[in-house]
Amino acid sequence: MSSKKEREPRVERRLRSAIADRLGMTRRSVTLPRDFQGLARGEHLALIYCDGNKVGDFITTAVGHGVGPDTIAPAINNGTIDAVAEALVEMHREIPAMPIRAVPHILGGDDVQITVPASAAWAFTRHLLKSFSSRVPAEVGKDLAKGRGLPDISMSAGVVFFHRSTPMRDVLDLAEGQLRHAKQHVRGREASVAYLDIPADGQEAPPTRRPYRIDDLDKWSELLDEVASIPPAQRATLLDLVRSNRHTEARARARWAGHTCIDELESMEPAALDIRDQLEIARWWSQ
Template sequence: MHLVMIGTAGLQRYIFASGKRQQIVGASDLIARVDGEWADKALKEVFPGFDRDGWRIGTHDAELLVAGAGGVTVLVRDRQAGERLVTRLELLALEFAPGLDVCGVVVDYEEGSLASAVQEARRKLPTVRERRPGPSARFPRLPIVADCASDGLPAEGLHSEGEGEAARPESAVSRAKRVSHPGALSRMSAIAGTDRATMNEIVDHLGFRTEWVAVIHADGNGLGEVFGGLDGLGVADAPLPPGERDRRHAERLGALSRGVDGCAKRAFAAALRLTARELASGEAVRVLPLIIGGDDLTVVCEGEVALPFARHYLERFERMTKEDPLLRPVLARLDRDGLSAAAGVAIVKRNYPFHFAYELAEALTKEAKGVKGWGSALSFVSLFESSAPDLKRIRASVALSGGGGRSASPYLVGVGSGDARARGRRWQDVLEGVAALRRRDPASGEVLLPGGLVHELREGMCLGEEVAASRFELARRRFTGNAARTGALLALGQDGGLTWTDRTGPEERSVTRLLDVMAARPFVPEGPWRSEGGDA
């Protein structure tokens, strides 16, 4: 027996290589075709009559185990047929998506050792990829050619953006992405439950009209451990015949992959619906689903919807993985109740380079994974500067300036928000802080916390923890006897102060929510905020 594993590397780098929205959208569609249309075509060419749902390796020449996120895993009887499959799929990608890094390996295994073969293929694939020339080697600079106006690669021709506009150099990569744009709109509209015209309007709005856009990247927590746990289940299956052991492992692997993929797609749809409920304008939620595959999610959306969307996605992903009929038996065997996820949200100006925005979102996701043992969490940054982002510098900026209190980020959502360690670090705490900044006196209509006071507190954070504490205490005394104003002020901090000591990490640190609350305010819809589960 032989296992074929084909994967696509550098997905986000490929998508965000250009800042043009049409090319970003088209690139996402080309990646989706690797494990969809092109995989089907290659499989049917190598194995005539192939059926994704009906073929099993016990009765046929091939079986598709996993498909998603630009990759496939297939069992085949004949090694040469497996090699032809890798070659055909790579050639399809090379022809229709130049610049996309698709690579595959074929691993031999004895009956009964499928779990070991999957592990070997996962180890072998990166090694094989590194040994061969990367996509950049496909675009030599000699003889000297003009650079593409969009991605800087060697141009293969000229293209005019519109009637009356001058033609500009265009690379093969940019052309492939542009040509794929119409098909991408159809795919995205199907995922979002809308139509092509609406999706096209979203692309135009994000590209030309909105002031703030956001890149959201979400990733499941501990999925590698979960997939590794499947191999452990194989130990319990040892007394079974070799063929039966492989069949059980294949079924668990397929169920886990399909279950996680389905939960991600349903969580996306639910997040759209729930976010729409929060918008006071009643307008459609403008979100472009670039990647939804396995436990990975990458979307571009309006800045105003990014934070509620990310929160709802994480909460619904948690809930759906607990209830999914494919996942429940597998997770139960692994002694897991469900899965959690982490999300990073980078909110930037419309013309900010998207590859920088994604790099920031990815760094924020890694930050959110720092509390994956507690549950799902999100981290965010609203970026006002134009330089390349550095999350470590952003997080340490207050402390480095001599101030006190680092960001309390990441913030827990869903089940994890009930963990005692999440005290002061729940997303609901941030929302309550935003509500406090907006709260008005019912009689006079004036804001309970004047803008000047709030900015003084922020300035105090930059001058030092003692200064911040003194200004906070001064404000408390100023509001003595006014329960509404005092309550709003206390909502900005924790335990009666603006900063508190976080002892959940390897070392104690002084943290605060104030800066994050102020940063979130323009991007949080007017309350109340409720999850579908009814949590305030």
């Protein structure tokens, strides 16, 4: 074994610097775990696999607006790292009990593969996809003349919740499949996310589950906070009823218990969220 101190990867160093800047700290005071052992106290984690949508079109337009071709790739890379840092900080602010914990696997260009504690995954993913849409154009276009704006850019994500004993190769393959599903759902036109919960779903998501637009998740977020606050035993009972196609009974029980959030989400326009989807999302949704 070498006695030399292992060098920190440059991208991880850059990520820690970006986090430190947002917290008003020094880079040395920001630490990230090197493996899953230090990532979470519990046994469940989430891999988030992200990729930008229609990035080639964005680059073509940027060049046409006067951005130097040699500067675009580094700018996209910097914007993506900034978006990840911002998402980690916002995740912590949204869930104060959750320290900034993540294991980045790939942060390059518009590609992100990162593992976070399962209970932080929804907050992190929502913030990352929104931040990417603002950070990348700001970084790419910072030297453009005023009025020479860039087109919108978005990112989609595949999220897989898993027990940390699950083979990582399997998790990665499943996350890649969820990412494709998310992109296909919106035809690469806007930020979207698809997910799989291996402990609850196995290797395949229920056929009724669809990917979600990130804008819809934001609209649902306060009501999903309420669904997630339903005691776990009650949520499990309701979910068992729904999975047995006893939807009417499940809704009646929810109303009797005063959980009006379920009816509100199912009747929200223009995008409603089915009771089963609500209860399944709530498993890892932190309020």
